[in-house]
Amino acid sequence: AQSVTQLDSQVPVFEEAPVELRCNYSSSVSVYLFWYVQYPNQGLQLLLKYLSGSTLVESINGFEAEFNKSQTSFHLRKPSVHISDTAEYFCAVKYGGSQGNLIFGKGTKLSVKP
């Protein structure tokens, strides 16, 4: 069955430390990959996406994610986090073509402490 796994439900980290939020998906011929962020008491916002081309994609606020086909992963990383990065992060995958719905992981709550 098609699925998305976020291995960590919660990730506590100190400010200015690096962070990696893990995402794995079940293998498929073609996938589009997304990370969404949900700040406290707000809706989901698209953070970054991989459609094709370069396997490393970046967001405007310093996050990056790398598509690894052999490991069916799309981990999200940031070299130095800020307090304002505290949020819940969702990995999402579109399997096989562009029509139809995204499948979301269960989310990872990133908590950045001073």
Place this chain on the structure above:
Amino acid sequence: GAGVSQSPSNKVTEKGKDVELRCDPISGHTALYWYRQSLGQGLEFLIYFQGNSAPDKSGLPSDRFSAERTGGSVSTLTIQRTQQEDSAVYLCASSLAEGSRYGYTFGSGTRLTVV
């Protein structure tokens, strides 16, 4: 409109009552999706509308759930005979036809509490 609008933002209802949740997508977006967000469960797909095609209802959890989309725009999600396990945040999103390629725009959701 500028964004996806959902109403009401909060709804408290008694067990057994019916509720209707409304979603007003971005103008021109032909695809509309409903998801349910429960604590610790991530986003659960419910239903997907694309243009005039028959909706994909594969995610609806029971026959108490139904949704319609009138005129290719506004959508209403109806839950009949609500149960406590229906308590969740119901999220609506819309996109262009190829939206799954470029991502969705989400509304702020309706928080449903069944007491």
